[in-house]
Amino acid sequence: MFAIVSDIHSNIEALSTVIADIEKRGIKTIYCLGDVIGYGPDPQPCLDIIINKTKWTVLGNHDYAVFYEPTNFNYAAEQASFWTREMLETEADENKRNTWWEFLGGLPMRHTLKAELGGEDVTIDFVHASPRKPINEYIFPDDVFTNPMKIKSLFEKIQHVCFVGHTHLPGVFLDEPDFYLPEELGDKYPIISDEKAIINIGSVGQPRDKDNRASYVYVEDNMVNFVRLDYDYEKTANKIRAIEKLDNFNADRLKEGR
Numbered sequence: 537m538f539a540i541v542s543d544i545h546s547n548i549e550a551l552s553t554v555i556a557d558i559e560k561r562g563i564k565t566i567y568c569l570g571d572v573i574g575y576g577p578d579p580q581p582c583l584d585i586i587i588n589k590t591k592w593t594v595l596g597n598h599d600y601a602v603f604y605e606p607t608n609f610n611y612a613a614e615q616a617s618f619w620t621r622e623m624l625e626t627e628a629d630e631n632k633r634n635t636w637w638e639f640l641g642g643l644p645m646r647h648t649l650k651a652e653l654g655g656e657d658v659t660i661d662f663v664h665a666s667p668r669k670p671i672n673e674y675i676f677p678d679d680v681f682t683n684p685m686k687i688k689s690l691f692e693k694i695q696h697v698c699f700v701g702h703t704h705l706p707g708v709f710l711d712e713p714d715f716y717l718p719e720e721l722g723d724k725y726p727i728i729s730d731e732k733a734i735i736n737i738g739s740v741g742q743p744r745d746k747d748n749r750a751s752y753v754y755v756e757d758n759m760v761n762f763v764r765l766d767y768d769y770e771k772t773a774n775k776i777r778a779i780e781k782l783d784n785f786n787a788d789r790l791k792e793g794r
Contacts, residue, residue: 537562539754540737542569542664542701544586545598546576546620547741547790550750551585553767554740563754569701569737570596570643570664570671574613575786576741577775579620580627583636595643596664596701597672603640607672612783619781645670654758656729659695665702667693667734674703675734680713687713691732698734699753705745706738706753706762718762725760735760741772742786748793 539558544551558566568590573579575598586593601609601617602624609617627633647662666673668690679686691711708716708725711732716725725735738751745751749764773787 537754537756538565538567538591539563539752540567540569540662540699541590541740541752542737543571543596543704543739543742544568544573544576544582545571545739545741546573546579546582547772548576548578548581548585549769549772550741550765550767551582553765554750554752555585555589557763557765558752558754561754566590567647567662567699568593569662569699570594571598571701572596573602573620574598575616575782576772577779577782578772579623580632580636582741583624583639584632587635587639592647593639593643594647594662594664595645595671599640599643600671603637612785615781615783616786619779653727653755656727656758658697658727658729658758661694661698663698663700666690666700667698672702675700675709675736676703677705677707677715680709680715684713687711690734694732694734696729696732697727700734700736701739703736704739704743704751706736706751708760709734709736721762723762725762727755727758727760738762742790743793744789746793748791 572586602620606614606617624636649660663670666675737753740750750767754761769790773790776782776787
């Protein structure tokens with residue numbers, strides 16, 4: 537049994553709510569699909585929680601942007617990356633600084649797990665964005681209609697199941713191709729050995745599916761369970777508005793889930 541989180545984006549209110557729910561369920565193992573930081577007002581405590589609570593984390597494009605340089609970012613995302621870097625660099629505690637930078641600098645692009653889930657032997661890939669371009673390729677639901685060859689190419693890169701984040705839009709891609717929203721699946725998807733799937737787990741800290749609740753998944757036996765949780769998004773939004781270098785749009789979007 538394990539949980540997967542992604543796209544926290546320096547939102548400590550959302551992350552704390554999700555971690556509390558995971559622990560209440562008795563889940564001991566947590567994996568993270570990246571973008572721990574960027575956009576939001578609390579990069580330091582979010583990094584601390586992810587470092588201390590997760591078994592491992594893969595590299596997201598915002599993690600990359602803060603450690604290296606922003607690439608193909610809009611102005612607001614770029615400014616948030618520079619502000620986040622400044623916050624980490626100006627931390628007075630050298631041990632904390634070193635821990636954060638060593639963590640970000642050591643993040644892999646992909647993690648693969650071979651497991652037996654509910655009697656099924658499966659190979660599970662974990663990436664931030666896509667199995668083809670792990671850091672920065674978007675997989676949108678509309679791609680199944682507008683670009684089916686892209687979906688076909690993505691499925692050629694996986695053996696069985698791949699968990700992704702990046703778009704902040706939860707759901708399940710199948711290689712027919714097709715896409716199913718969690719609610720169409722009863723918020724559950726069974727992993728079975730004769731079906732490939734790319735599963736987007738949604739975003740903890742910045743949902744964009746017009747549902748402002750934090751999103752994550754946990755896997756029990758062979759069942760992927762999608763979870764949504766209310767959190768104090770207004771508190772996070774007010775923190776963003778109080779920081780001049782963070783765009784107010786990143787505050788407004790939290791209420792609307794966009």
